[in-house]
Amino acid sequence: MxxxxxxxxxxxxxxxxxxxxxxxxxxxxxxxxxxxxxxxxxxxxxxxxxxxxxxxxxCMRQQFSTELNVRISQFAADFVKNIRSYMGGDDRVPELGIRSFGYMYFADNEGFADVLRESQKVQLAAGAATQLMTPDEIKTAYPFYNVDDIVLGSINLVDEGYWDxxxxxxxxxxxxxxxxxxxxxxxxxxxxxxxxxxxxxxxxxxxxxxxxxxxxxxxxxxxxxxxxxxxxxxxxVEPRKRYSWIFKAEQPLDQDLPLTIDPSGVHVRENGGGTYQCGGHSDYDPAVDFDDYAMDHSMWENHVWPILATRIPQFEAIKVQSEWGGHYAMNTxxxxxxxxxxxxxxxxxxxxxxxxxxxxxxxxxxxxxxxxxxxxxxxxxxxxxxxxxxxxxxxxxxxxxxx
Ligand SMILES: NCCCC(=O)O
The missing domain is CATH 3.50.50.60 (FAD/NAD(P)-binding domain)
Incomplete structure (x- = not known):
């Protein structure tokens, strides 16, 4: 056009x-x-x-460390769940929901575990439903994770997950x-x-x-x-490159996968139909050109997949269906x-x-x-x-x- x-x-x-x-x-x-x-x-x-x-x-989450960011997400959840009503009852507007599989933050050291504990206090005070989980509790609720290196998990299953x-x-x-x-x-x-x-x-x-x-x-x-x-x-504000992959698992998990934030920064979530969406970026994270959306094809093989397959061994057998490079508008x-x-x-x-x-x-x-x-x-x-x-x-x- x-x-x-x-x-x-x-x-x-x-x-x-x-x-x-x-x-x-x-x-x-x-x-x-x-x-x-x-x-x-x-x-x-x-x-x-x-x-x-x-x-x-x-996706949306209530797990922020500042009260104002939690309140901002609470309005997002309310708006999405009541979009038709917000939009004047217009019956062309679809009824939407949130697929609340939650975000699972993993801490592999006491320093970050303390951050999760402090953040949970802020979130609970603002009315969010964040739960802290020990590795044993995580393994019971989500047997597919490898939690050998994990000291604490944090998840919230209310108004946290995928939305359209x-x-x-x-x-x-x-x-x-x-x-x-x-x-x-x-x-x-x-x-x-x-x-x-x-x-x-x-x-x-x-x-x-x-x-x-x-x-x-x-x-x-x-x-x-x-x-x-x-x-x-x-x-x-700078454009910073962020990569995404959609993959299909040979043996899909038999329950929803929370948006899981590995301590490495790699994150992966449920995408429906035995597929999953994964995101990651390189440790070298410079500002990129405004029109640079080139994919780094080596990142998956060398960095992201090994991390995924270690955290969720069932993801050893997967097939990438699509991938793209996009930008964060990063406030430096x-x-x-x-x-x-x-x-x-x-x-x-x-x-x-x-x-x-x-x-x-x-x-x-x-x-x-x-x-x-x-x-x-x-x-x-x-x-x-x-x-x-x-x-x-x-x-x-x-x-x-x-x-
Ligand atoms: N960009 C990663 C997922 C969205 C979030 O920060 O909650």
Whole structure:
């Protein structure tokens, strides 16, 4: 599909990026009775072939180490389980659920076991159902694991597992469009500031049009820094390569496989029909080119499969069905969301740096961004700790549970 032109020369809100964060923001704006502005969503590739939303393993978890991240996931679970109701009872919207096989974190040393113990306290206090398991308890409940090196496991079987992120993305896009948001395939290639230099005045599209904006939202995923540079500002977000494999087991497990996080960082989950989805990355983890999705074919054979087959010996006999390379939008400052306005460019709103846990945060972060755009403040959930200003003020939010 070639570039499309917008119908107007000026919009109240221009959202750069139409994947899960941009779609969520557009939809929550369309759902807010106090917002009556115009919205343009500019997406560079409406096929979403290479975007992080498409490459995700589409899971959510309650097991975070900070209360705010747990609350954000709780809203995700509530939204997904009640999507039709949230979307006005529209009976075209599918009823969705969460396949709550849980995330199984393994600690192979007392240091990380302590992290799991401390995190469980935070999660329980916030209402999550995390259970700590000894190796014997793990072996009883999940006999297929090799736990010889494991000192502790942590799992939560409520609202934690697979959900259909693609369906949510599709419906946010579709319904926001029906309610008046304009979506085009095109690319922002430049931005201009006002004379005082404290606001973005307009964006320039690849097709040449210059479009005036009231507020602009950077929802451009791993390309976040490229977008901010057009406005003459920086954000510490880089594309980092993440590899995924779908494989079929010769003898599938006879129960659901939790999303299992091996101490090596390799993770694997149930995918249905005797297939499993696995993710991993190299220890050498530099920023990569925005368009580099090349697969490292040696990683499976030399690194990932041996780890898998050690942890789950039944996975010695498996066959890879598909594989791909994708990107995390990695926040190199503190691996957490970067939101809210720039400190000097007051109408430039960040929605960046989700570092691999963005899909599950998209309902709360899109809702919060729509509130910010409408009221200049967050209402349902106070997301100010994630605001951009923490970066120049050097106040990292340490989230210990990054996969
Ligand atoms: N990106 C790995 C799986 C999603 C998560 O962080 O929960």
């Amino acid at each position: 070639s570039n499309q032109s917008p119908s107007k020369q000026s919009y109240d809100v221009i959202i750069i990026g139409g994947a899960i964060m941009g779609a969520s923001t557009a939809w929550f704006l369309s759902d807010n009775k106090d917002f009556d502005g115009s919205v343009l969503v500019v997406e560079r590739d409406m096929t979403y072939e290479n975007c992080s939303t498409t490459h995700t393993n589409s 992120g693609a369906a949510v993305n599709d419906w946010w896009r579709r319904q926001s469009r029906e309610r008046g948001a304009e979506w085009i395939q095109n690319e922002i290639v430049a931005m201009t500031r006002n004379a005082a230099g404290n606001r973005v005045e307009s964006v320039t599209l690849a097709s040449g049009e210059v479009i005036a904006c009231g507020q602009v939202v950077n929802a451009s995923g791993p390309r976040a820094a490229r977008t901010t540079q057009m406005a003459g500002i920086d954000v510490p 400052f503190d691996h957490n969301a970067i939101m809210g306005p720039h400190t000097e460019l007051s109408n430039f709103i960040f929605l960046n740096g989700f570092s691999g846990h963005g899909l599950q945060q998209s309902p709360a972060m899109g809702r919060g961004t729509a509130e910010w755009l409408t009221y200049g403040e967050y209402r349902a959930l106070d997301l100010t700790p994630f605001n951009y200003e923490r970066i120049p003020e050097n106040r990292p939010i340490i989230e210990k549970a990054i996969i």
